Amino acid sequence: MPKFTSIKEAIDLIKDGDTIMVGGFMGCGSPDNVLKAIADKGVKDLTVICNDAGFPEGSGPTGNNYGLAWLIANHQVKKLIATHVGLNPNVATQFFQEKTLEVCLIPQGSCAEMIRAGGAGLGGVLTPTGVGTIVEDSPYCLGKQTVNGKDYLLMAPLKADFALLEAYKVDKAGNCWYKGTTSNFNIVMGTAAETVIVEAENVVEVGEIAPEDVRTFGMLVDYVVQK
Amino acid sequence: MEKSEIKGFIAKRVAKELHDGDVVNLGIGLPTLVPNYLPEGVHVTLQAENGTVGAAAAGQFQEADKFHIVNAGGQPSGVIPGGAFIDSATSFGLIRGGHVQATILGGLEVDEEGSLSNWIIPGKMMPGMGGAMDLLVGAKLVIVAMEHTNKGKAKILKKCTLPYTAVKVVNLIITEMGVMKVTDEGLVLTEINPEFTVEEVQAATEAKLIISPDLKPMV
Secondary structure, eight states: OOEOOOOOHHHHTTTTTTTEOOOOOOBSSSSSHHHHHHHHHOOEEEEEEEEOBBBTTTSSSSSSSSSTTHHHHHOEEEEESSSBOOTTTHHHIIIIIIIOOEEOOHHHHHHHHHHHHHHHHHHHEETTTTTSSSSGGTTTTEEEEETTTTTEEEEEOOOOEEEEEEEEEEEOOOOEEETTOOOOTTTHTSSSSEEEEEEEEEEEEETTTOOOOOOBBBGGGEEEEEO | OHHHHHHHHHHHHHHOOTTTTOOOEOOSSSSGGGGGGTTTTTTOOEEEEETTEEEEOOOOOOGGGGGTHHHHHBBBEEEEEEEEOOHHHHHHHHHTTTOEEEEEEEOOEEEESOOOSSOTTTTTTTOTTTTTHHHHHHHHEEEEEEEEETTTEEOOOOOOSSOBBSSSSEEEESSSSSSEETTTTEEEEEEOTSSSSSHHHHHHHHHEEEEEEEEEEEE
């Protein structure tokens, strides 16, 4: 059973240098309050796996930093594994000018599958995506294989110390239901980290989410914090 | 052609390539205009790689859903009746698995072999590939829809100079000057905007164009 706790207590587990997965897509489905709290706390040298770097202050739907942008703005990320960072100019500044941020770009479909592989005990993913491109030189590309005459890249599985998710409804057993497009990377990330922390928009009683509608299972969730 | 008309003109021509019932993924920018120009009787299902099958047209969203439904550009979006929300792994399974009939996207460079570059300018810009690499290898029909040149500088090349997004995947290039089909022999100009001559189109194109014997006006 997950522990229902405060954001502060949950994020106190995260230490300098940890690897964290952050769910969401351009902040949609990202645990925004957890991320803001981590920014306030100031742990540093994080390796982050996230689709993108969110919207920086002034450009997103809240006006504030949105999604991973909280941790980027605060220079807490040492290495970012992402698929698209073009909507957060702070990433380019920290990469090209300040040279404080390492960025590894991975195709979005490969990234989702690499996380899924990490969570499902697989040794990697064979995908046609990226063949003939500089993705072949990525440290996460383990080689090239031909299957039935077609070339594939072998991409490494991804795992993390923490997965930080957001769900619209979380029941008291930790089962999660996602609204709209918020499930995105949350589903696979919930399987691929040692410790899973879910920011719940709404906490509901067991039974309020039908078993068929549970997308992240309570057995995977360690901590639930309320928005 | 007036600058303001170019995007709509290209989008209108792209729309003719789609068939009723197609599942289509649109890149950001110009491609999102394509649904506005679908011929009568042609209805397509829009797939948004971040998690929607049956996405609403660009700009259509409910205020109450703006934090929970976004498109692949991170902007508020919607879903049509009969649509579905899916997670990222499932979404890209549909894309790589050949369940998306067409993808329409822009490019920094495209070459006569049908290779495309649109995700990084080394040392200067690295927005990232997002879902583009998966879409290019997975979609059955790849249409590059873009302005013919970058302020006069050729974008349709013999060989891309920037890092590839994908190699030998593009089927059609549609610009304000014409329609070019990628073939084993090279780029075949099949349609031309009557405002331009063949010589003008070739002068704006680094790749050598093969002029179709059946060259038609692009309308």
